[in-house]
Amino acid sequence: MRGADYVIKRGFFAIVTIFVAITINFFLFRVLPGSAVTDLSRVPHASPQLQHALTVEFGLDKPKWQQYFIYLAQLAHGNMGISFAYQQPVSQLLIADLKNTIPMVTVGTLAAIVVGVATGVLSAWRRGSPPDHVSTNAAIFAYAFPTQWLGLMLLILFAGTLPAGGMENPFVFGTEPFWPHLGDIATHMILPAATLMLTAYGSYTLVIRSALLETLGEDYVLTARAKGLPHRHILWRHAMRNAMLPLVTLVALDLGLIVGGALLIEVIFSWPGIGLAMYTAIGQRDYPMLQGGFLILTVSVILLNFAADLLYFRLDPRISQ
Amino acid sequence: MTLPLQDPQLATETGAEPSRRSGFLRTVLRERKAAVIGLAIIVFFIVLSIIAPYISPYSITQQTCAVYAPPSAAHWLGCDDGGIDMLSEIMQGGRISLIVGFAATLVAMIIGGGVGILSGYFTGAVDVALMRVTDYLIVIPDLVFMIVIASVWGASLFHVIMVIGILEWTTTARIIRAQVMSLRERVYVKRTRALGAGHLRIIGKHILPQVGPLLMANTVLTIAIAIYLETALAFLGLEDPTVTTWGTILEHAFERTAISSGAWWAIVPDGIVIAVLIAGCFLFGQAIEDALNPRLKVAHLSVRRWRLRPLVGRGPDAI
Numbered sequence: 001m002r003g004a005d006y007v008i009k010r011g012f013f014a015i016v017t018i019f020v021a022i023t024i025n026f027f028l029f030r031v032l033p034g035s036a037v038t039d040l041s042r043v044p045h046a047s048p049q050l051q052h053a054l055t056v057e058f059g060l061d062k063p064k065w066q067q068y069f070i071y072l073a074q075l076a077h078g079n080m081g082i083s084f085a086y087q088q089p090v091s092q093l094l095i096a097d098l099k100n101t102i103p104m105v106t107v108g109t110l111a112a113i114v115v116g117v118a119t120g121v122l123s124a125w126r127r128g129s130p131p132d133h134v135s136t137n138a139a140i141f142a143y144a145f146p147t148q149w150l151g152l153m154l155l156i157l158f159a160g161t162l163p164a165g166g167m168e169n170p171f172v173f174g175t176e177p178f179w180p181h182l183g184d185i186a187t188h189m190i191l192p193a194a195t196l197m198l199t200a201y202g203s204y205t206l207v208i209r210s211a212l213l214e215t216l217g218e219d220y221v222l223t224a225r226a227k228g229l230p231h232r233h234i235l236w237r238h239a240m241r242n243a244m245l246p247l248v249t250l251v252a253l254d255l256g257l258i259v260g261g262a263l264l265i266e267v268i269f270s271w272p273g274i275g276l277a278m279y280t281a282i283g284q285r286d287y288p289m290l291q292g293g294f295l296i297l298t299v300s301v302i303l304l305n306f307a308a309d310l311l312y313f314r315l316d317p318r319i320s321q
Numbered sequence: 322m323t324l325p326l327q328d329p330q331l332a333t334e335t336g337a338e339p340s341r342r343s344g345f346l347r348t349v350l351r352e353r354k355a356a357v358i359g360l361a362i363i364v365f366f367i368v369l370s371i372i373a374p375y376i377s378p379y380s381i382t383q384q385t386c387a388v389y390a391p392p393s394a395a396h397w398l399g400c401d402d403g404g405i406d407m408l409s410e411i412m413q414g415g416r417i418s419l420i421v422g423f424a425a426t427l428v429a430m431i432i433g434g435g436v437g438i439l440s441g442y443f444t445g446a447v448d449v450a451l452m453r454v455t456d457y458l459i460v461i462p463d464l465v466f467m468i469v470i471a472s473v474w475g476a477s478l479f480h481v482i483m484v485i486g487i488l489e490w491t492t493t494a495r496i497i498r499a500q501v502m503s504l505r506e507r508v509y510v511k512r513t514r515a516l517g518a519g520h521l522r523i524i525g526k527h528i529l530p531q532v533g534p535l536l537m538a539n540t541v542l543t544i545a546i547a548i549y550l551e552t553a554l555a556f557l558g559l560e561d562p563t564v565t566t567w568g569t570i571l572e573h574a575f576e577r578t579a580i581s582s583g584a585w586w587a588i589v590p591d592g593i594v595i596a597v598l599i600a601g602c603f604l605f606g607q608a609i610e611d612a613l614n615p616r617l618k619v620a621h622l623s624v625r626r627w628r629l630r631p632l633v634g635r636g637p638d639a640i
Binding site for chain 2: 013016017020021024028029031140141143144145146147148149150152153155156159255256257259260263264267268278279282283285287290291293294297298301302305
């Protein structure tokens with residue numbers, strides 16, 4: 001029963017947070033000087049009548065709260081407005097971009113978890129040894145270097161051997177069969193995903209290390225040792241299971257960082273994702289795109305956080321008590 | 322077993338409090354090597370940015386060598402796309418980066434400290450309202466939010482400072498709140514209240530000095546985050562285009578084909594300088610936190626340190 005309470009509470013929190021994000025999104029862009037009408041009526045001899053007609057047509061004469069409800073209603077229908085620069089619906093453009101972002105971010109994050117767990121386990125298992133010092137210090141520095149710098153370094157080191165930008169070879173006009181095409185995308189993905197891995201893995205290493213050191217000191221690990229179980233078995237079956245809990249929390253909390261990092265990475269490697277779309281929109285003053293990108297990224301992070309809450313609940317039933 | 326209210330020892334202990342506090346930093350520095358290294362790095366960069374205009378070899382507004390000239394005896398770190406000496410640029414760029422880092426952190430600490438103290442001290446409805454706001458801001462991805470605000474406001478140094486400041490206070494607020502909540506239940510605070518002291522006096526005289534060291538640790542850690550975010554915002558073209566910072570150096574190198582020109586010297590030293598300062602802040606801030614609260618070494622509590630994020634609503638130990 002308490003468990004259901006917990007799920008409902010977290011779900012309610014997620015919904016309210018999404019609502020807050022939508023509201024911020026609406027009002028933030030309403031404080032801008034000028035409106036769509038000011039822009040359109042810059043044509044020569046724009047009469048006050050024309051301006052007025054446009055204002056009425058766009059509903060800008062209505063009070064703000066009414067505009068807000070219209071915005072909510074339109075958003076509920078999936079309408080995020082029309083991009084200034086592309087003259088196409090923002091939702092269509094951004095969903096196409098999101099499809100490119102998701103694989104890159106997923107691969108990068110999974111790589112970060114794998115590398116972080118591997119180096120963290122090594123550090124904790126060989127505590128105080130040279131490998132421990134190397135991996136701990138490397139983790140601190142990987143964390144301290146700016147994401148964009150790590151990306152640029154990989155570009156300098158691997159430009160020429162690996163594709164440096166874009167998502168696929170532009171000289172293959174969709175004629176390639178499926179598998180070679182997938183291989184092409186995968187090679188383009190190596191550098192961006194590696195940058196994301198370097199950005200995120202450092203904190204995982206340090207957390208796995210300290211979590212593992214803590215669980216390795218527990219009585220049940222001592223008992224397992226006394227029973228004569230093999231070290232490998234104690235490490236992975238007994239100690240790691242509890243040490244994984246902080247990692248789940250951290251991955252969820254890191255999502256904001258990963259999304260921000262992905263944005264910078266997409267700019268560096270011209271990866272045609274939602275981050276690059278937002279970067280382009282900054283330069284073009286394409287506010288509907290910016291607004292849409294912010295909303296999609298924020299809602300994704302909120303939903304993934306909710307998923308992590310549920311996962312955490314599944315892994316550690318103690319939290320509902 | 323002793324009744325704290327009647328314990329004569331307690332009065333002298335609280336009376337001796339200020340001298341113990343001022344010695345706190347000294348103790349941390351004496352006992353922790355990481356704190357010394359971290360503080361040395363921070364002091365080094367502060368001194369460097371103060372004296373940079375007097376000791377930097379060249380002007381950062383005049384062309385003194387060829388475009389993307391490689392490192393040489395005259396120009397140790399080579400030159401950038403405008404023929405400007407990289408070493409001078411990094412030395413003087415640090416000034417603005419540090420100003421952004423410190424100013425944004427000041428804003429964040431004022432908001433975060435204020436929210437934390439109000440929330441922890443008054444509890445009740447104030448606490449609920451303030452913590453709701455904090456919780457929402459924590460979940461929203463900060464860099465994305467900053468980009469949106471900064472591009473709406475326009476690119477300027479002041480806006481970059483404010484954007485970072487008004488979004489990076491949430492962790493501090495949470496940590497300070499937890500500390501204040503435990504402080505307000507301490508006997509000497511209750512006793513002061515019983516003697517008729519007002520809220521302002523209790524907060525100013527008894528709560529604020531006690532959260533001082535914690536606030537300091539958070540300040541140092543937030544400076545690192547602020548400098549990091551400044552480079553990110555600058556890289557996306559949201560920094561004032563007329564200033565030179567560590568962030569804009571990277572931006573210019575990327576935008577103006579340093580990579581295809583093979584000019585690694587326009588990129589590598591800058592990133593190393595940023596990373597060394599950020600690592601220094603982490604070492605120092607963490608050493609203070611560890612000294613304050615040995616419990617932070619426990620894994621699920623230490624999670625926060627690496628992302629400066631609290632564990633929201635996850636069990637009784639959540640901060």
